[in-house]
Every structure is written in C-alpha cells, then in structure tokens.
Amino acid sequence: MADPSxxxxxxxxxxxxxxxxxxxxxKGRVIYVGKAKNLRSRLTxxxxxxxxxxxxxxxxxxxxxxxxxxxxxxxxxxxxxxYSWIKEFDPRFNVKYRDDKSYPWLAVTVGEEFxxxxxxxxxxxxxxxxFGPYGHxxxxxxxxxxxxxxxxxxxxxxxVFKRSAQIGRPCLLGYIDKCAAxxxxxxxxxxxxxxxxxFCDFMGxxxxxxxxxxEKEMYAASDALDFEKAARLRDxxxxxxxxxxxxxxxxxxxxxxxxxxxxxxPLEVAVQIFYVRGGRIRGQRGWVADRVEEGDTGQLVENFLxxxxxxxxxxxxxxxxxxxxxxxxxxxxxxxxxxxxxxxVAIRVPQRGDKKTLQATVARNALQALGLHKTKRASxxxxxxxxxxxxxxxxxxxxxxxxxxxxxxSNLQGTEVVASMVVFEDGLSRKGEYRRFxxxxxxxxxxxxxxxxxxxxxxxxxxDEQATSAQVSTDETEGPMLVxxxxxxxxxxxxxxxxxxxxxxPPQVAAAVAALKELGIDDIxxxxxxxxxxxxxxxxxxxxxxxxxxxxxxxxxxxxxxEAHRFAITHHRGRRSKTMVESLLDDVPGLGEVRRKTLIKHxxxxxxxxxxxxxxxxxxxxxxxATAAAIKDAVGASTSKTVxxxxxxxxxxxx
Numbered sequence: 001m002a003d004p005s006x007x008x009x010x011x012x013x014x015x016x017x018x019x020x021x022x023x024x025x026x027k028g029r030v031i032y033v034g035k036a037k038n039l040r041s042r043l044t045x046x047x048x049x050x051x052x053x054x055x056x057x058x059x060x061x062x063x064x065x066x067x068x069x070x071x072x073x074x075x076x077x078x079x080x081x082x083y084s085w086i087k088e089f090d091p092r093f094n095v096k097y098r099d100d101k102s103y104p105w106l107a108v109t110v111g112e113e114f115x116x117x118x119x120x121x122x123x124x125x126x127x128x129x130x131f132g133p134y135g136h137x138x139x140x141x142x143x144x145x146x147x148x149x150x151x152x153x154x155x156x157x158x159x160v161f162k163r164s165a166q167i168g169r170p171c172l173l174g175y176i177d178k179c180a181a182x183x184x185x186x187x188x189x190x191x192x193x194x195x196x197x198x199f200c201d202f203m204g205x206x207x208x209x210x211x212x213x214x215e216k217e218m219y220a221a222s223d224a225l226d227f228e229k230a231a232r233l234r235d236x237x238x239x240x241x242x243x244x245x246x247x248x249x250x251x252x253x254x255x256x257x258x259x260x261x262x263x264x265x266p267l268e269v270a271v272q273i274f275y276v277r278g279g280r281i282r283g284q285r286g287w288v289a290d291r292v293e294e295g296d297t298g299q300l301v302e303n304f305l306x307x308x309x310x311x312x313x314x315x316x317x318x319x320x321x322x323x324x325x326x327x328x329x330x331x332x333x334x335x336x337x338x339x340x341x342x343x344x345v346a347i348r349v350p351q352r353g354d355k356k357t358l359q360a361t362v363a364r365n366a367l368q369a370l371g372l373h374k375t376k377r378a379s380x381x382x383x384x385x386x387x388x389x390x391x392x393x394x395x396x397x398x399x400x401x402x403x404x405x406x407x408x409x410s411n412l413q414g415t416e417v418v419a420s421m422v423v424f425e426d427g428l429s430r431k432g433e434y435r436r437f438x439x440x441x442x443x444x445x446x447x448x449x450x451x452x453x454x455x456x457x458x459x460x461x462x463x464d465e466q467a468t469s470a471q472v473s474t475d476e477t478e479g480p481m482l483v484x485x486x487x488x489x490x491x492x493x494x495x496x497x498x499x500x501x502x503x504x505x506p507p508q509v510a511a512a513v514a515a516l517k518e519l520g521i522d523d524i525x526x527x528x529x530x531x532x533x534x535x536x537x538x539x540x541x542x543x544x545x546x547x548x549x550x551x552x553x554x555x556x557x558x559x560x561x562x563e564a565h566r567f568a569i570t571h572h573r574g575r576r577s578k579t580m581v582e583s584l585l586d587d588v589p590g591l592g593e594v595r596r597k598t599l600i601k602h603x604x605x606x607x608x609x610x611x612x613x614x615x616x617x618x619x620x621x622x623x624x625x626a627t628a629a630a631i632k633d634a635v636g637a638s639t640s641k642t643v644x645x646x647x648x649x650x651x652x653x654x655x
Contacts, residue, residue: 004061008047014040019071020081022089023064027495030089032060035078037329039069060093075332076339083310095303097271097287106131106140108200113189114161114182115196116154117144130316131203131282146239148178150214151199153192155179166613204277211237255279257320259355260304261363262297263370270370271304272362277318286365288373302327305347309337317341322350322359383552384427390553391499394545395538397525401498402426406560407458407512408503409439409450410568419454420568423497424560434567448511451502455515458493463519465494496524503561505530505537505544513539529561591631595622599631610635 019039023032036042046067050058072078086094109116111127119140124130148155156164156171156179164170164183174181182192202210218233259274268290275283287304295303301323309317317337326349327333337345350356388400404424411417417439423430437457439450500516502508509528516524527545528537534554535544547554591599602620603609617628 004047004050004064007064007066009043009067011040011044014043014069015071016040017071018073018075018078019069020078020085021067021069022085022091023060023093024066024068025063026065030085030091031063032091032093033082033085033089035075035082037075037078039071043067043069056093063093075329076336079306079329079332079336080310083306086307087310095269095289095300097289097304097307104140106144106203108196110196110200114154114192116156116158116161117196117199118155119144129200145178147199147202148173149239150210150236151195151202152178152180153195153199154182156183162611203282255320255355256318257322257355258318259322259359259362260301260324261359261366262300262304262324263363263366264297264300265370268370268374269300270366270373271300272366272369273308274358274362275318276358284365286369288370297325298327301325302329302333305333305337309340317345319343319345321345321347322355323347324359324363325349384556387427387552387556390547390551391557394536394547394553395499395525395527397499399498401525403495403497404499404501404560405458405497406501406503406564407451407454408561408564408568409447409454410565411439411447411450417450418568419450420564421454421458422560422564422567424556424563427556429563436567447504448507451504451508452511452515455500455502455512456519459516459519459521459524461493462496463521496521498525500524500526501557501560501564502526502528503531503564504528505535509537509539529557531561534558591627595627598622 016038018035018037020033020035021039021043022030025031034042046053046057046061050062053061070081072081085091086096090096104119104121105124107118107120108129108131109118109127110129144155154161155173160171161183164174164181168184170179170181170184170186173179174184174186180187180192180195182189187195198210214233214237218230218237221227221230221233255276256278257276259276261272263270263272268288271287271289273285274281275285305321305323305327317340319341321337326347330347334345334347337347350359388402391397392400402425406422406424408420409417410420419437419439421435421437423433435458437454439453441449441453500512502512505528509526512526512528516522516526526539529535530537530544534547534549536547536554536557537544547557599609599617599620603612612632614625614628614632617623617631618625620628623631
C-alpha cells in the first residue's frame with residue numbers, strides 16, 4: 001500500500017484549467033479516471049489527510065503510485081475525454097454499470113439491400129436500427145408477427161433468402177402475405193425499402209398516421225364495393241390496434257423521453273430506465289454497479305448518463321431525460337448530449353403529474369432489481385471465494401490464485417495441432433485475454449511435446465514484454481511499470497498468473513514445469529486436471545490430490561478446463577475446415593496455391609463454397625468461367641459423401 005505523499009505532485013505544477021486525470025498503480029495500470037473544471041483544486045483534494053477521505057477514495061489513493069493529467073479547452077471536451085478513457089482503460093475504481101440481465105432488441109438491418117427484421121441480444125452493430133430493449137423475446141416476436149400483416153417486410157435468414165431466390169419460389173411467409181417476397185422479385189428493392197421505412201416509423205412512435213391511413217383506405221375500398229380489400233384492411237387495422245394495446249400510454253402529451261431512476265445503498269447502485277416514445281413505453285433496461293467512488297445521487301446520474309449516451313447514435317438520444325437528481329455539471333451534460341443529438345436535450349427532475357408517477361414506477365423497479373441482485377451476488381461471491389480458497393488450500397499455495405490460466409491441446413491423428421489458453425480472474429472468465437496457438441515444432445500426435453511448446457511460447461513472451469516494458473523506477477513509484485511505451489496501456493502478457501492449469505496428468509504437468517524451468521521461472525505454481533477421474537496432479541508427487549466431488553474448488557477447475565477444451569476444439573475445427581477445402585481443390589486444373597488461398601479467403605468455409613454458384617465463383621479475382629466450373633464439379637462431387645469421425649480411433653471416415 002503506497003503513501004500518497006510519495007507521488008504527490010507539486011501544487012504549483014498542476015494547471016488550473018479544465019481537464020481529465022488518471023491515477024495509475026505500481027504496475028502502470030490505470031485504476032481511476034476523473035474530470036475537473038479546475039485540475040489543481042480537484043487533485044489537491046486527494047492528498048489531504050487519509051482520515052478525512054471517504055473510505056473508497058482512501059483505498060484508491062493508497063493503491064495508486066502515480067497521477068497524471070491532460071488539459072482541455074472546455075468542460076464538454078473533458079466529459080468526452082473522460083468517457084473515452086474509461087472505455088479504453090476500464091479502471092477498477094470507476095463506477096461500471098453492467099446489464100442486470102440479457103435484454104432482447106428488435107433489430108432492422110437497414111444497411112442491407114433487402115433489410116430484415118429480427119430479434120437479437122448483445123452489443124449493437126453498425127448498419128442496424130434497434131428498438132427496445134424489451135423484457136421478453138416472445139413479446140417482441142408476437143408483436144412483429146402481428147405487424148407483418150401490415151408491413152410485409154423480410155424476416156427470414158440470409159440462407160433462406162438466398163435459397164428462395166435460387167429456386168424461384170418464396171417461403172411460407174410469402175404465400176400467406178406476411179412477406180412481400182423480394183427474394184423472387186415480387187417487389188423491387190425500392191418498394192421493399194418503403195415498407196421497411198414505414199415499419200421503422202411505426203415502431204419509432206409515429207402510429208396515429210398509419211392507423212388513420214389504413215382507416216381511410218378501408219372506407220374508400222368499402223365505398224368502391226371492393227369488400228375483399230376492405231376486409232383485409234379491417235384485419236390490418238385490428239392488428240395495428242392489438243399491437244398498440246401491448247404498449248400502454250403513460251404520457252398523454254405524446255412525449256419522447258427516457259425515464260431514469262436509481263436505487264442505492266453504501267455498497268451498490270441499481271439503475272432502471274424506461275424508454276418512452278410517443279407517450280408509450282417502448283422498452284426497459286436495468287444496470288447494477290459497485291459503488292467504488294464517493295458521490296451523491298447526482299454524481300451517479302452524471303456517470304450513468306455519460307456511459308449510457310457516450311457511445312450511442314444521435315437518433316437514440318431523446319429530447320427529454322427525466323432523472324431522480326440533476327447532475328452536478330448539468331449545463332455541460334446537456335450541451336454534450338445536444339451536440340450528439342443535433343438538437344436540444346433537456347435533463348429534468350419531474351415534480352408532478354404523469355411524469356412524476358412514471359418515475360416512481362421506475363424507482364420501484366430499480367429497488368426490486370437491487371434486492372434481487374444482492375441476493376444473487378451474495379451467493380456468487382461467497383461461492384467463488386470459497387472455490388479459490390479451496391484451491392489454495394488443496395495445492396498449498398502461498399496466495400489465493402486470483403488469475404488462473406489453463407492450457408489444452410487439440411489435434412486429429414496428429415494433424416492440425418493447436419493449443420488454447422483461457423484466463424479466469426476472480427473465478428470469472430476474461431475472454432478478452434484468451435489466446436490460441438498453432439503448434440509448429442511438433443510432428444504427429446504428441447500432447448506432451450505440444451504442451452512444452454505452448455508453455456514455452458507463452459512465458460517467453462511474458463519475459464520479453466517485461467524486459468522491453470517501460471521501466472520507470474523513480475522516487476514516486478515502487479518497481480517497474482509494465483506498460484507499452486507507445487500506448488501507455490499495460491501489456492497483457494507481462495503479468496504472471498497465480499496458477500497454471502494444464503489439461504492432463506503427470507506427463508503434461510512435467511512438461512509444463514520443465515518449460516518454465518528452462519526459462520528460469522520457478523515461482524509460478526502448476527497443476528494438471530485429468531479427465532477420467534478428475535484427479536488434480538501437482539509436480540513431483542506420486543499421488544494426485546483428490547478434491548471432494550462436491551468441492552467448489554474442483555467445480556471451478558472443471559469449468560476452466562472445459563472452457564479451454566471448448567476454445568481449443570473451436571480453433572481446431574476452423575483450421576480443419578480450411579484444410580478440407582484445400583484438399584478438395586488440389587486436383588482442380590489451373591488452380592494454384594495463390595488463387596486457392598484467395599478462394600478460401602473469399603468464401604471463408606467449405607459450406608459456403610459448396611453452395612456458391614458458378615457465377616459467384618467466377619466473380620473471385622483470378623477465377624475464370626472454366627476454372628469456376630471445374631471448382632463447382634470438384635466440390636459438388638464431395639457433397640455426395642458423408643464425413644464422420646470414429647470416436648474410438650479418431651480417424652476420418654467417408655461413406
């Protein structure tokens with residue numbers, strides 16, 4: 001634990017302009033990012049007597065080993081830079097709001113020639129317009145099914161769309177008038193785009209115009225004695241009204257607003273938001289976060305608004321945002337959001353009427369979400385801590401293994417040998433730090449030699465990065481800062497794990513230990529987990545460590561081992577698919593190595609190559625009509641064969 005006075009900058013050296021500052025730990029990792037109107041005033045407040053600081057702030061300044069800052073011209077620029085740095089460095093002492101569950105979105109792929117409506121989850125993608133998020137996927141599908149009567153846009157997958165286009169016959173939705181069937185040319189791309197635009201406008205809240213238009217067309221058809229058309233329009237009108245009934249009117253003035261509420265305690269905070277468009281609730285979402293920095297409700301609201309809208313498209317920011325407390329930098333935040341939206345944005349605390357009532361409802365949801373999260377979190381944290389402590393005790397480790405790396409080897413009869421490295425920190429997977437290796441120096445099926453190679457490569461990289469990292473050793477810091485000298489970000493491979501787990505028994509463990517010793521590393525513990533009896537093997541011991549079947553420690557090791565196996569298998573299958581493609585193309589006349597690689601890169605997989613037409617093959621650079629026909633014949637002949645893997649021998653069999 002560092003003494004803040006050892007790295008305190010001279011007061012006169014700190015500028016008084018607006019800016020953003022970063023606290024770094026002894027390894028150079030950014031642990032906190034903040035902004036200030038006056039950098040000198042804000043930073044000097046961190047270096048007062050520790051007993052006068054908030055406990056979380058005291059923990060942060062004693063964990064840090066250095067502070068640095070960047071001045072900007074305006075407070076809006078400071079907000080933007082703060083958001084960028086928080087997103088880039090993911091500091092541990094900044095509030096990070098996490099989704100309290102996975103929310104489904106209604107997505108329209110407006111970037112495609114023939115846009116598709118679908119239900120999805122996860123991060124947003126460019127070229128797609130999103131509505132929601134919603135509470136249940138089934139509710140979205142039910143609403144879309146109703147609206148496809150009125151807006152018959154495409155909802156099929158790319159595979160179904162291409163297949164229908166090839167055979168010249170639409171799918172079932174095209175026959176029952178729930179799709180305009182652009183795949184077979186029933187409508188042009190422009191006509192289909194018009195349907196999509198109407199659907200998006202309706203989902204965006206412009207509902208009354210469509211209802212009135214359908215009513216007008218229905219009465220006109222009735223007056224013209226076209227009763228069949230009038231009946232169809234009547235059913236369409238019923239579908240529109242039924243869809244609207246699912247979205248209750250909460251604001252009678254038809255306001256577009258995001259309604260935000262916060263539930264907090266000394267340790268955690270939960271945020272709920274209702275998306276209101278055209279006076280109707282169009283979606284709902286929730287987040288939870290640890291309170292790792294001091295600040296009142298207004299400060300929490302400011303942090304949340306910055307994270308919520310910092311990466312959003314301008315058209316997703318509404319004209320009005322209702323919050324439980326105003327952010328400290330209200331005018332700056334409104335200016336930033338208005339700049340992103342391209343129009344005025346008002347942040348308000350509702351005082352009375354429907355808006356006050358609606359925010360009370362959102363607040364109840366936030367309180368319930370916080371209670372539910374605390375119940376789950378307590379169980380999860382207790383279980384993970386117990387698992388790590390059991391592993392420490394079973395393997396007699398000096399410290400709890402907060403970072404565990406696991407390695408697995410995958411091959412097929414000694415071909416396409418690959419390895420995987422997965423990382424778990426605090427009992428949770430860190431997928432951003434997973435790595436895959438292609439084994440280069442081992443011929444045939446030799447898992448022991450392969451394990452030796454992958455351990456050697458990974459930890460040689462660690463030693464190299466530690467040697468070439470920026471070695472900062474001054475009066476203000478303790479030890480080297482293992483950071484990239486160009487970007488200033490910590491090198492991921494430069495940090496040693498608390499435990500290395502290998503998939504296998506004593507031979508694999510011995511190979512890993514030998515690789516580490518050859519590199520001069522003797523302070524990283526190693527163990528192996530054998531699949532058959534789930535035995536834990538440690539170096540130099542004749543007998544395995546037997547953990548009880550109900551042990552949380554064994555369960556965590558199994559999860560890590562299984563994740564490494566899954567990751568290795570996925571990599572191996574991808575490489576094997578490319579190898580199969582290359583073998584099919586070996587006998588095609590006139591197709592050399594360069595053009596074969598171009599072909600594989602263009603289509604990406606054997607399945608896509610098999611379904612490609614001669615014309616599509618001929619569009620690949622360097623592939624002419626004659627060569628394309630030869631390729632089609634080669635891959636077409638292979639489709640009559642069924643390929644399977646004999647699980648007993650591992651051999652590939654063709655039938």
